Amino acid sequence: MITIIDYGVGNIKAFVNVYKRVNVPVNIAKTAADLEGAIKIILPGVGHFDHAMSELIKSGMREKLDELVMIQKVPIIGICVGMQMMGNSSDEGKLEGLKWIDATIKKFDETTIKQ
Numbered sequence: 001m002i003t004i005i006d007y008g009v010g011n012i013k014a015f016v017n018v019y020k021r022v023n024v025p026v027n028i029a030k031t032a033a034d035l036e037g038a039i040k041i042i043l044p045g046v047g048h049f050d051h052a053m054s055e056l057i058k059s060g061m062r063e064k065l066d067e068l069v070m071i072q073k074v075p076i077i078g079i080c081v082g083m084q085m086m087g088n089s090s091d092e093g094k095l096e097g098l099k100w101i102d103a104t105i106k107k108f109d110e111t112t113i114k115q
Contacts, residue, residue, distance in 0.1 A: 003027045003038035007059040009052045010044030010082065032064040041065070041074055045081035049093030049105075052081045062098075069100050076100075 002019065006012045006028050019026045029035045043065075045052045056062060068074040078086045087097045090105035097105070 001025055001027050001037060002040045002042065003029050003035060004042045004044065005056075005061065005065070005082075006030045007052075007056045007061065009055050010046050010079070012044065015042060015044060029061065030059070032061050035061060035064045035068060038068060038074055041068065041076040042079065043076060043082035043085065044079040045083075045085060047081060049081055049084055049090040049097075050095045052085055053093065053095045053097065056085065066098070066100075069098075 002024065004012055004015050004026055007030075012028060016026055016028070027034065027038070029038070035041075056065075069076050076086075078084070084090050084092070084105045085097050086100045087103040087105045088099050088101075089095075089097050091107040092105070
């Protein structure tokens with residue numbers, strides 16, 4: 001079952017509605033216990049990197065997510081700041097990331113973007 005992580009940062013209902021529309025069952029995880037049986041994970045997020053990391057840590061799901069992703073190799077997709085959090089760190093925050101991807105998330109240098 002697809003499990004959507006609900007740590008208070010993101011529009012969970014939008015994801016649920018999409019899957020409901022195509023008749024795909026989803027589970028919403030708000031606690032580590034809710035992650036049992038997850039075979040695919042969505043880590044959404046909206047807003048500032050440090051706030052999102054703090055809220056995920058406060059949720060109590062960090063350790064179980066580390067186990068699922070890094071040890072059990074459960075597939076995960078990060079959306080928006082959820083993807084950024086999967087790296088080591090971000091230019092847009094001071095906290096460490098989840099370190100699931102060995103990368104530093106860089107902020108776009110808008111001066112290099114061609115108009």
